[in-house]
Amino acid sequence: MTTYQDYQIVKSLDEAFQSLSPGEDLPCLVAGGTDLLLELQQGRHKRVNRMLDIHSIPELLELKIDNNQLLIGAAIPVSDIACSPLIKEHAQAVSDASALIGGPQVRNVATLGGNVAHALPAADGMIALVAMDAMALIASPTGFFEKPILQLFSGPGITTLLPDQIITRFSVKMKEKGEGSAFRRIMRPQGVALPILNLAIWIKRDRELIQDIRIVFGPSGPTPCRAVLVEDVFRGKNWNSALLQIGIDAISSTVKFRTSKNRASAEYRYQIAKYLFTQTINDAWEKAGQDNNNGND
């Protein structure tokens, strides 16, 4: 079955927006396409006639620090993200999550932009970006605008982006002293290689004080969301094991997990969430504390 009729690779945003001009049969945007092309081939996505490949637009490939922000181009292959020292330094959760997306060959093609635009509730890269409180820079025919990443989603597989809007990059605040992040997930060896549960945590600490924290479980709802009530347990408190237990209890009472047939029951997700949370928060806490030892800023 022919997946699409026309596949156009554009080299600039201008060229992209020419093809996205209104009135015509609007093309479907594709970056790595590793998920999208399969969905088309397998009839899980509505048929499209035209595809607009944006993976080689220079603005989407930038990776740099600018004005205290780490800028991550939306079309950088995730294998490059996984081995970038810059991303490891400033957004460890994104680095760790990227190393786990798909398989090695897929990572050489797949992009973070695609991972986010696919809008699955447990996409590893996306979950990590949410924990990093990333902003997405979006190009549209009328200009650029920024959106907090959480405002990009309106349902499972559905974004708030219009068909002629392109995510060009994500920005994450540069790491400051006392900050750290971690990402972990739990899989099952049978069935589709999606995490049963994944978790990204970002922490800002001052010695034993948790100044700020962001916690994101996936999947925990139709769209990605932060476990804000669990965060509230920790924010402004001193780190200790009693606090950890209160946080764990807050997961059971405030985070919404569901049952996925043939994959995991909600009960199982709640059980493993405790373990996953303990591991991940310890990890993030230690990373946030590393600066205290080596003075690295």
Place this chain on the structure above:
Amino acid sequence: MAMINFFVNGKFIEIPTIEGEMLSDLLRNRLGLLGTKIGCNEAECGACTVVIDGKAILSCNYPAQKVQGKHVLTIEGLACRENNESENLHPLQEAFIRYGAVQCGFCIPGQIMTSYALLKQIPNPNIEEIQYALKDTLCRCAGYPSIIAAIQAAAANAETGRAIESPFIPPAQLGGKIVGQVHIRPDAVLKVTGKAIYSDDIKFEGMLHARVKRAMVPAGILLKCDVSKARVLPGVISVLTANDLKAERNHGLVIKDWPVMVGVGEQICYVGDALAIIAAETREIASTALELIEVEIAPLQAITDPVDSHNPKSRLIHSQGNLLKHIKVRKGNIEEGFEKSDIVLENTFKTNPNDHAFLEPECTVARLNPEGRMEIYVGSQIPYADREQVAAVLGISEENVRVIGQLIGGGFGGKEDITGQIHAALLARETGKAVKLLFDRQESLIVHPKRHATQITVKIGASIEGQLIAVQSTLYGDTGAYASLGEKVMTRATTHSSGPYEIPNVRADCFAMYTNNPPAGAFRGFGVMQSAFAVESMMDELAEKIEMDPIKIRKLNALRVGSLTNTGQLLKESVGLLECIEKVEKALFERAGSNPFTPVEDPNKPEIVRAWGFAVAYKNTGLGGGAPDKAGAEIELLENGVFEVRSASAELGQGLPTVLQLTAAEELGQGTDAVRVLLSDTDLTPDGGPTTASRQTYVTGNAVRFAAKSIRQLLISELSERYDVSPDRITFIEGLAQIGDQKVPLGKISSILRSEGIIPKVLYTYWAPETKPLGDGGNMHVAFSFAAQAAFVEVNRFTGEVQVPEIIAANDVGFAINPLGLKGQVEGGIIMGIGHALTENFILNQGHVVTDRMASYRIPSIMYTPKITSFIVEHPTSDGPFGAKGVGEIVLIPTIPAITNAVYNAIGVRVTSLPIDQEQILHHSQIMQM
């Protein structure tokens, strides 16, 4: 017209774009670079991996237009890339050959290209880096340990510049000059260079592409099948339905009950039933035409559980009833046995269906040759059975059908039944053109027979000292919609259901039941995998109950020479079970101390607890049960001095050509260069029988051995007369006959004989020793292989996750004819066993296949490779070639219960259904305390 400009293997290519084309199709269909394989076409298996600008990429999911301006490297571009000599293999290719990493070969181009990209990035990778890089490049033969070793050897070569050295692999204990020594596969070079041809690589001028309309409903009556719209779609050449069947309407290996196509008014028995077949100019057109066929089906209630199916109130799936066969084993008096027992335990176990998931999907090319005979190009485990079944449906004589067996990209029992052979032949006859029928992965998962899902209840009675007194088992096997080999598989499950133990009182009843699930048939282990899981779990339960060491209780009860099996067979020789147990036991104690079965917590990771588990197994060699078991082999001395060995026996990757080559070379006093093996052509090779039941080394091996002895005698008597030299002064040495004091090249001898009208060729048909049907007592099988394994598991107490980092195995194979191939079988069997225990869950929902993609039916990746310690035990069987018996299946059987027993030892949860479900492990362990 838009053009794509890029480089392939250094060569500039300019080629027009085609709508929707993926790079793999461009490479294969338009550039003829057939080394890039399509295993799943869904970006899961890695077989299609090529290197683009230095990075490994899946070409099946990479739009061709994206290669604009890029450099693509395929397997064809690898050899002699480092220098300009034409014959030089890349170090990776050389290492893959020498380390035995090549088996069926289908994944090998992808493995090598993925490895190539890795070495460019990390010149000297460690095991973890190799596993990380090759995680999604799957090998169903599971040659992962050898692949890892080969990559490291190639990396070392790049560093030191020294030639790739062969690894040390122990030869047979009493090896011959040739047999029992390490030799590389005759087809290895073709497979590492991408030149090996599989069925989908075959093309003919004007070839049409076929597709099959499937019922996709598990049970119903076909009310309407209107193909008129499909027929008139431009590009469609022919559409056939059951109305077009003029002769035999069914196929089947034992019972012909599987409709070639279901006709209007007839019953649909499973989702994969064929309703119509289409031949069109392109696969795309044929696929579009499928959607134009209008089908109406009156659904019937689907019966999907074998126990339900046995209920007399259940709907009859077939008119003769739902019971395919009630299989019985009786020995002693079971009631008395349980009365005498101090301990009686009972438990019920369930195994799930499994898919073979060979990486090469089913493919047939059929065409009428210029003489009007039907030629079938197919990778088949039973070429002569294909011939018979195709001829019957076409209504022509078998002589008018030629099956030309192709390389097989994995079989494991899944390429025994008919898949596309008959459909392709019908369309080829109808259209007069060559027709290719290739299954996509989804069709493969839905259509071909699976491993029998089986429910097994085992009741075990023993003395307080651990002596087994009585074992009773009740099995319900789900044989699915059609018979396939169900009766045979479930017979093996039943006769092996009390384990490799001597037990005075045995009773086993198996009900092989039809259901509306996909048919179940042959799969490596052939029923014994299922019953071994049950009985070996019970042995551990018994050992715990009487506080006895699990190894000791097995030793106490193990079959040995002089034992009488549960079917009444007196074992006179070749029972290496005790030695297997002792070998594993010794290694286990050295590795893990004297209490390997007690759980050990990780001091640094409180969530991790580890323990070992133990299990044993046996598996018959050969068909047995009174079935005549024979194989034909022909050997001819060609004019170039090469002996050609011919037999229609299938090579699935297991290494049969090597076994036959070494056997003939040994008998003929030749090196391997002087022996060539031709397999699986029904015009050119005599029937070797089915490649099943671990029988080829034994049966066809013997046929070749005796054929070699015969041609040797033939040559000696001819030469003795011609040269007037006494026969005892004639010997054969490499390439030459030593005739008295004279040395004559073999090619010359062949020419001389031919010039006198004598073709130096013999045909030998070997009949395995007679066996007795089940129930008659006596020798039900010609031989058994035995095995013991210890598995080390790591269980996460907080998530239930299970890993298997280490396996110790011993297999009694009689004699290791081909040690390098044997290593591949042992490692691959263990990893397939790990897959069955941990990853492989073929899920059905009311007869519908839920796991209908490679992405959802997961086979073990390289990440599951354990450290393997393997012992080869050789208790020869006197009638086997050089003492050899089968090995293809035994290797996988004990792995599964060894793992589940280890899980019990680690965390106290008895696994009663497969695969191990981490959620259930956690649920039952009830220790969520953090």
